[in-house]
Amino acid sequence: MSSRAKTEYRYEKLTWPEINDAIELGKVCIVPCGSVEQHGPHLPLDVDIVCPQGIAYGAGRKIAEKMLVLPPVWYGYTGHVMDFPGTINTNYTTFMEQVLDITKSLAYHGFKKIVLLNGHGSNMPNLDLVSRRACLETDAECVLAAWWRFLTVDPEFLPHWRESKFPGGCAHACELETSLYLYLDGDNVRTDQIESGDISFNLEGNPFHWCDLFGASPTNLISWTSTYSDSGVLGEAELATAEKGKEVYDEAVKQLARFVTWFKDRPKDQRKLRHRKAPTMAMPWGQQSIDAEPTRGDAPKVNGKKNGKKVTARK
Ligand SMILES: [Zn+2]
Numbered sequence: 606m607s608s609r610a611k612t613e614y615r616y617e618k619l620t621w622p623e624i625n626d627a628i629e630l631g632k633v634c635i636v637p638c639g640s641v642e643q644h645g646p647h648l649p650l651d652v653d654i655v656c657p658q659g660i661a662y663g664a665g666r667k668i669a670e671k672m673l674v675l676p677p678v679w680y681g682y683t684g685h686v687m688d689f690p691g692t693i694n695t696n697y698t699t700f701m702e703q704v705l706d707i708t709k710s711l712a713y714h715g716f717k718k719i720v721l722l723n724g725h726g727s728n729m730p731n732l733d734l735v736s737r738r739a740c741l742e743t744d745a746e747c748v749l750a751a752w753w754r755f756l757t758v759d760p761e762f763l764p765h766w767r768e769s770k771f772p773g774g775c776a777h778a779c780e781l782e783t784s785l786y787l788y789l790d791g792d793n794v795r796t797d798q799i800e801s802g803d804i805s806f807n808l809e810g811n812p813f814h815w816c817d818l819f820g821a822s823p824t825n826l827i828s829w830t831s832t833y834s835d836s837g838v839l840g841e842a843e844l845a846t847a848e849k850g851k852e853v854y855d856e857a858v859k860q861l862a863r864f865v866t867w868f869k870d871r872p873k874d875q876r877k878l879r880h881r882k883a884p885t886m887a888m889p890w891g892q893q894s895i896d897a898e899p900t901r902g903d904a905p906k907v908n909g910k911k912n913g914k915k916v917t918a919r920k
Pocket residue numbers: 644652653724725726777778782
């Protein structure tokens with residue numbers, strides 16, 4: 606195959622015949638998901654796009670033959686940040702339906718391994734449900750990942766890298782996001798405006814309710830950002846450097862590439878119908894019936910039968 610599909614990692618740069626080649630190569634599709642949102646006085650509104658897209662492109666340059674990066678989903682769920690000018694919220698249903706539609710389009714064409722690479726914390730509960738639904742409503746496997754979580758794969762990395770306090774030093778426009786943005790697009794950081802900011806409820810020092818990108822308190826109270834931050838900076842941005850951003854970039858790119866390599870060739874786990882008497886109606890909620898699953902190759906067998914019908918291998 607001399608197709609560009611082998612060497613190009615940007616989905617939108619392929620032609621439709623090359624998409625057929627990319628499907629044949631079994632490429633993993635990465636969908637960066639972010640938000641247009643305030644990130645304090647020193648960072649632009651596009652931090653949550655620039656970070657996951659930059660890391661996805663980094664992995665794409667390393668292992669182009671294994672993956673494609675889709676155009677990012679720019680607008681996310683950020684209704685709690687609307688007291689800060691510039692933030693663009695999309696209703697959570699709009700957001701979820703849009704991302705789900707992207708996964709369904711990919712699955713329909715033949716891409717069966719999809720990664721939602723998130724860059725915005727408050728997208729997580731929404732994208733968790735999207736990735737689950739994509740697994741149940743298509744025959745593809747869809748994984749949710751947040752770029753910063755790849756920094757926890759090597760347990761040595763963060764303790765060596767992080768200087769800010771826990772909890773609260775790394776949350777938003779913080780030591781982490783500011784460092785990575787300084788590395789990826791330093792010209793657009795207002796370096797004279799960098800100032801650390803506290804999350805006011807973290808300062809209460811109670812064990813129940815606190816916030817950090819790398820941990821979760823036992824309880825969850827997410828209300829308006831303007832109630833717990835004056836500047837919109839949640840963390841120790843003053844500890845950020847471009848050098849630390851490069852370390853974060855290299856580590857996240859390395860681990861994402863490792864993950865894609867593992868995920869790409871991992872055989873899909875097979876369903877088994879446990880009913881004694883086969884269901885007599887189609888699966889509700891738009892979910893896939895076992896019958897609907899395989900479209901080529903051998904169908905999974907359940908005691909020689911699938912949904913009560915005799916199994917015949919389809920080509
Ligand atoms: Zn952010």
